[in-house]
Amino acid sequence: MTAHLEIRGLRISGPAGEVVRPLDLELRPAETVALIGESGSGKTLTAKSLIGLLPAGFRAEGTFRSGDQVVALDQPDAAWRPLRGRRVSLLLQDPFTSLSPVHRCGEQIGWTIDAIQGRLPRRERSRRIAERLDEVRLPARAAHAYPHELSGGMRQRVAIAAALASDPSLLIADEPTTALDASNQAEILDLLRALQDARAMSLLLISHDLGLVRGRSERVLVMCRGEVVERGTTAEVLSDPQHPYTRALIAADPALGAPGPARPVAAGGDREPLLAAEGIAKRFGDRPVLDDVSVQVTAGAVLGIVGESGSGKSTLARCIAGLEREDAGVVRFAGDVLSPGRRSRTPDQMQIVFQDPYSSLNPMMTIGAILREALATVGRPASEVGAILGQVGLPAEFASKRPAELSGGQRQRVAIARALAPRPRLLICDESVSALDVSVQAQVLDLLGRLRDELGLAILFISHDLAVVRRIADTVTVLWDGRVVEQGTCEQVLEAPEHEYTRLLVAAAARENTGAATRVATKGTP
Amino acid sequence: MLAVRVLGVLGILFVLSIVVFAMLHLAPGDLVKNLLGNRPSSPDAIAAIRARYHLDEPLPVQYLQWLGGALGGDFGESIRLQTPVVDAIADRLGVTLALTGLAFALALAVAIPLGVQSAVHAGGVVDRVASALGIVGLSAPTFAVGLLLLYVFAYYLPVFPVYGAGDGGLDTLHHLVLPAVTLALGLGAIVLKLTRAAMLRELDADYVTAARARGITDATTHRIALRNAAIPIVTGASLVLTFLVGGTVLAETTYALPGIGTLLQDSVLYKDLPVVQALTLLIAVVIAVIALLADLAYLLLDPRVRAKGVSA
Numbered sequence: 001m002t003a004h005l006e007i008r009g010l011r012i013s014g015p016a017g018e019v020v021r022p023l024d025l026e027l028r029p030a031e032t033v034a035l036i037g038e039s040g041s042g043k044t045l046t047a048k049s050l051i052g053l054l055p056a057g058f059r060a061e062g063t064f065r066s067g068d069q070v071v072a073l074d075q076p077d078a079a080w081r082p083l084r085g086r087r088v089s090l091l092l093q094d095p096f097t098s099l100s101p102v103h104r105c106g107e108q109i110g111w112t113i114d115a116i117q118g119r120l121p122r123r124e125r126s127r128r129i130a131e132r133l134d135e136v137r138l139p140a141r142a143a144h145a146y147p148h149e150l151s152g153g154m155r156q157r158v159a160i161a162a163a164l165a166s167d168p169s170l171l172i173a174d175e176p177t178t179a180l181d182a183s184n185q186a187e188i189l190d191l192l193r194a195l196q197d198a199r200a201m202s203l204l205l206i207s208h209d210l211g212l213v214r215g216r217s218e219r220v221l222v223m224c225r226g227e228v229v230e231r232g233t234t235a236e237v238l239s240d241p242q243h244p245y246t247r248a249l250i251a252a253d254p255a256l257g258a259p260g261p262a263r264p265v266a267a268g269g270d271r272e273p274l275l276a277a278e279g280i281a282k283r284f285g286d287r288p289v290l291d292d293v294s295v296q297v298t299a300g301a302v303l304g305i306v307g308e309s310g311s312g313k314s315t316l317a318r319c320i321a322g323l324e325r326e327d328a329g330v331v332r333f334a335g336d337v338l339s340p341g342r343r344s345r346t347p348d349q350m351q352i353v354f355q356d357p358y359s360s361l362n363p364m365m366t367i368g369a370i371l372r373e374a375l376a377t378v379g380r381p382a383s384e385v386g387a388i389l390g391q392v393g394l395p396a397e398f399a400s401k402r403p404a405e406l407s408g409g410q411r412q413r414v415a416i417a418r419a420l421a422p423r424p425r426l427l428i429c430d431e432s433v434s435a436l437d438v439s440v441q442a443q444v445l446d447l448l449g450r451l452r453d454e455l456g457l458a459i460l461f462i463s464h465d466l467a468v469v470r471r472i473a474d475t476v477t478v479l480w481d482g483r484v485v486e487q488g489t490c491e492q493v494l495e496a497p498e499h500e501y502t503r504l505l506v507a508a509a510a511r512e513n514t515g516a517a518t519r520v521a522t523k524g525t526p
Numbered sequence: 527m528l529a530v531r532v533l534g535v536l537g538i539l540f541v542l543s544i545v546v547f548a549m550l551h552l553a554p555g556d557l558v559k560n561l562l563g564n565r566p567s568s569p570d571a572i573a574a575i576r577a578r579y580h581l582d583e584p585l586p587v588q589y590l591q592w593l594g595g596a597l598g599g600d601f602g603e604s605i606r607l608q609t610p611v612v613d614a615i616a617d618r619l620g621v622t623l624a625l626t627g628l629a630f631a632l633a634l635a636v637a638i639p640l641g642v643q644s645a646v647h648a649g650g651v652v653d654r655v656a657s658a659l660g661i662v663g664l665s666a667p668t669f670a671v672g673l674l675l676l677y678v679f680a681y682y683l684p685v686f687p688v689y690g691a692g693d694g695g696l697d698t699l700h701h702l703v704l705p706a707v708t709l710a711l712g713l714g715a716i717v718l719k720l721t722r723a724a725m726l727r728e729l730d731a732d733y734v735t736a737a738r739a740r741g742i743t744d745a746t747t748h749r750i751a752l753r754n755a756a757i758p759i760v761t762g763a764s765l766v767l768t769f770l771v772g773g774t775v776l777a778e779t780t781y782a783l784p785g786i787g788t789l790l791q792d793s794v795l796y797k798d799l800p801v802v803q804a805l806t807l808l809i810a811v812v813i814a815v816i817a818l819l820a821d822l823a824y825l826l827l828d829p830r831v832r833a834k835g836v837s838a
Contacts (some may be wrong), residue, residue: 051739085741097732100750102757102828111750146829184763477818 004029005170005202010062010073010357012054012226022062027170027202032193034205034234036145036214036249037223038437039408043206046223049073049171050204051088066169076087085115093175095155099147105158106143109133112165116228132161136191152309153184157191164195167369168363171196172204177212181308181464182508189216208437210249211467214238222246245463252442272335274299274458275350275426277320280329282312288313290326295460297475299425302452302459304473304490305507306466312482313462317428320460321345334425347377351419355431357411361403367414368399376420384421392447394416404427409440413447420451428460433468445472466509470494478502531821539807543596546806547589550799557581559796562607592803593776602800606793611800612788615808621691622785624698625777626770627708633714634763641721645729646744648722656718663715668773672708672780677706689782705777713766720762724755755825764820768813808823 012020020042027033037043049060052075066087072081089256092098097260101107106129108179113120113128120128130140136157145154156176163171173192190278193216196203204456205217207373212233213220220237221244222230230243240246243470273296282290292313296304318324320331325340338344361370371389372382386396391415403411412432419427433441449472452459463469469476469490474494478501485499497503551557559567561575576582580591595602601611607668644653680688692701721809728734728751737747781786786805793801 004804048735053735066670081741083741088739089741090736090739092732092736094732098736100733100737100754101830102754111737111742111746114746115743148830159736163736166741249786378828425760 001200002068005030006063006065008063008065010046010049010060010064012042012049012058012060013043014058015413019226020057021047023221025204025221025230027204029169029200029202030197031219032196032203032205032217034207034217034220035222035223036213038206038208038249038439041223042226043223043383044174047090047204047206050170050172051090052077052405053090081254083521084492085112085168086171087164087168088170091160091163091171091173091176094179095152095159095271096147096179098159099162101147103146104143105147105150106130106133108158109143109162109165112162114219116166121368128165128340132165133193135159135164136161151182153183153188153474156180156184156188160188160195162194163200164199167199172206174206175208176205180504183308183504185212186508199263210246210438212238213272222249225414233429246257252439255480271298272295273319273332274334274428275460276332277316278330278332280316280319280326280331282315282319282324282326289482290319291478293329293482293484295477295484295487297426297458297460297491299458300452300456301474302448304460304469304476305460305462305479306464306469306476307479308464310481313479314430316479317352317430317460317462321380321428323352333419347422348424350426351422351424352426352428353412353415353432354417356435357408357415358403358435360415361418363403366399367401367403367404367406370414370418371399371421378422388417388421389414390450391420402447407440408436409444412436412444416447416451417445420455424457426458426460430462431464432461432465440470441468448472451499466494466505470509472508478505531818535811535818538814539810542591542810543593543803543807544720546591546803548585550797550802551588553584553797588758592800596804597809601804604793604798604801606798606801608798611804614801615786615804618784618786618789621698621702622774622778622784622787624768625702625709625774625783625785626767627704628659628699629709629713629770629777630709632706632766633717636710637714637717638721638759641718642725642748643721644718645725646748648726655723660715660718663711663718668708668709668712668776669780670709672705672777675704675708676780691785692784701781701783705781705783706781709770709774709777713770716766717759717763721755721759724758725751728752728755753827757824760820760823760827764816765824768816771809771812771816796820 007023007025009015009022010020011022013019023046025033035043035046043057045054048075049058050064052073054060062073063245064071064073066083069087071083089522101405106126109132110125113125113132126143129143133142135314138154138157138161142150142154142158147158150158152465156179160176171192176189176192179190189212190203190204195201202219205213207213208221210222215234217234220230220234222237222243223229224245230237230241230246231423237246238250239249243417255335276294276296278294280290280293281288293312293316295303295316305313305316317327319326319340322338322340322342331338331340333349338349365373367389368385371385374426375382375384376436385399389396389398394410394413394417398410398414400407403414406414413437415432416427418453427448432448433444436444448459448461451457461470461473462470472488475488476488476490477484478493478499479500480499486493486497486502494506498504534817545739558572558575558581558765561579562571565688580588583591592602599612603609604611606615607614628764640652640656640659644656646652661689676688679686685703686704690701692698729748731751731754733754734747734751742750778785778787779784779791786808789801790805
């Protein structure tokens, strides 16, 4: 088979020098090539350079051949315009920002149609928009919806419909499912596969997640600091990785690696729970968010709370922490009943670590000032800043830095240090590792495990990602639509799930199996 | 929601009317002397004046008498002009409305396209020229710009008239061009900065990258971004318009225009209480209405706000 698309000598330089080392890439029709790398590896810049949309200050070299047409990657914007959409299209990560919030979804698909077809009669244009929506399995009425009226998965479908309305020969998908829930991820990837097969389109799938591409791509390129360190067929690379970086990625990936080391389980038994929430119920307006939810966790143990967005898991955490007032139910802490609201709670009872370390730290304060503030809430002296930084594995010099100077993992460590400063007995982690790269995620999980053991902390670990929960939790509660659907030890729930929804989640997490299976299924039904 | 807003505005107007009434009475200077004007100040005349304007009543009673009249549409009689206040204001309102309308339209018509172009070609020639214009517009005082324009376009190159409001229709428009340009310069500079900043932010957004990546033309992309940027621009423009309503006095004085601004100035100097009171409230009402319209514009511009408004 002849190569359909050829990229030769792609090299990107930025203000700080070379950011992507020369790389070659071929894509055959209907083929999927995965480009794997963590943040800062240059994978997104590579994607943008292939469509002439590098940010200001970056320059690409090399050539891009599509059929008999050869273009230089550094050609001016005007020369790129006829290629964009028709030859190459780009699907971005976040369906919440990649659609214009003030335009209806149909209109946004319509723009692509206008760009290719010119102005069509209104009725013909609406018909084509409906066709494109049908292709991504959305009803025609979605055309009249604004993006905020749709779920994340539906928005990403609209974005796909808009990106493919020009029938490109190559689609570059930059982390197309990272912002989505587990069950949506598989659906979106299967949809992409089906659309790709139907039109013999090549797909460059960019992801930080090696597990995601198993069974979904023919070949893999692994990128580290701007350089391709390993390439080959997906099966080869995953089963027999050559480069140490690839091996580290595979080991760090919770879906691929082994579960956390077996540990004598502290949970359950006859020990008194540190925290027991019983029959918690909460409504927002006339919408029930939590309905009769009970959880408990003992000191030195980790309770994983699993659910997708909208399942009520964050609301539960906020009720326990007193940031939200439950409508019914009782929260007991060390045997005492805590009344709703913050007034009845003290800083040394529990602390929260939030998801996004970029927005949970005040950018104007130094790390030292942030930690001193937290220490002062319980009267600990400022001189202990160095000690609590050490506790989370950061050097004492970090006290003089500001959040902007730190990486995501380092910031999350600071957020954990801040939470530990009042010496809480319960730590609530609300999606605390979801925004981090896989290898950093593993390090932060190890840190949490160590803190649990050293300090005898009870941890309430909330996540949408079963694979991550499996690494750290002793017991697991699965929330669905505000109700507990399954509860038990980590092994019970994840190895032998009883509820249908848990099975779906487990299947979505163990992508290595479902990926291949659904691939076959979608091929059978065009 | 709308009803709450209107009630709020009425409350503010009520408090404002008390404050203005009290301040005018507390200000130094003898009201009676002002009211007497050139007439001899015999005890009889003074007594007659005090009786006519109810000056012997306690202040709260005077205020309530004024309020009763105002609620019935009677704002009293101008002391200086000896005509009903309503007529005095109605005579002047047209010129000021035309002036502010023209200035606002001019400012938007120039500043928004220029702001969009500045953002699209950030750092380019258009951007640099526009930002220089913006600095001039922001820092040059209205009266100085007015005098400069008068000197150049009315005296040196006699294209536009020097003063007055003309005889209506096109002649009035001709007379209002220079004052409107004077006002529009400062106004436009702010709108220009707002538009540029809002557009820069929107052009950087993911949905713009996504649109460009699907081959959508630059013109369409810019239109999409501008539609998103419209929300902060409308907020800014409405704020600026409220400044304009209070700020016409400088332009009207420089160009000797018989508008609300000059009327307010003269009335304050003469302690023409009924006129000042009515004008202050009129300006407050206009500002409140503009703010209300801006809030309604959000509902129109942002479907997310619309959804919240319905559920709330």
